[in-house]
Amino acid sequence: MITVCLHGAESTGKSVLAERLGYPWVPEYGRTYCEENGTDLTMADLLAIAEGQAEANRKAMASRPPVLLFDTDQLMTAAWAQMLFGEAPDVLFRYPKADHYLLFAPDVPWQDDGTRFFGPDERRAHFAALAEEMLVRAGVPFSRIGGSWQEREAQARAVIEGIGKPDARPW
Template sequence: MCLIGAECTGKSTLAQQLAAQTGGQVVPELLRDWCVRHGRTPRRDEQAALMQAQIDAENQALALINQGQGAMLFCECGPLLTAVYSQFYFADNSLLAAAHLHHQSYAMTLWLQPDLPWVADGLQRDGLAVQAAVQHLLGQQLAMHTSVVRVSGVGAARLQAAMFALAHET
């Protein structure tokens, strides 16, 4: 299961809530930790390695799920988001094909809508204009996939919408 959306759409919070509700596991967005470790956002030449690290983390977690260590896997952003950021910030489309190929492995994608208050978060968040632009690009890319469900709402309503999607799409 992939939870994806532009910056500040509640991916981390919702992934943790869904895992708690279902007994599942969460693969966190590696970008956040990367930015903290390096004190900056990635350069163009670092995007592919970051995307591959996200894929590797998801594959490792999936292997554990397949060994019976958890019921569901919630991937907090998915490599497609890295590819879209690379497209937005660097006009680099080179990561899209690999990201789409990996994205096909998800049973479902929850596309989180930007209806939460925007909150500054250090290095990663650039504002409402960037959020809207990235969300638009992400929508264009997600149109190529099936089992994409829009999730909106605030607080308990957002969790309820996601749980409804899980119950009716899986």
């Protein structure tokens, strides 16, 4: 089984692409949490989101599909913690990691959906940089995904199809 986590700033197409790629995928628990509890988040909320996502990921992994996509994981929660509170607790780096991460660039229009924080300005760019910083800090393999919606989908497919093939490394 190969696990791939979609990672990056808000409104970069991660959830939409997760649905379109045709692989089993685990939705973002944080969205559900915020819709149910509001967006006035504390660090305790972020830690609860991290644990809720971990539980959803574990349940999905139990069926052992050949490829499983995570809409997010605790490394993205670490970026949120750093952005909102100026620190990323070590516990967020202790969760199991995906086999590969797709880092989505913030080069498509931002859209407010009622749960997003960091709009189309320097905050979005800063958040995107923090997202990448968390991947680097964790030492996980990742590929950059950017461009038009069609380009993003093609890039993601190429990377996923190349994972585990020694001669096909599109990243």
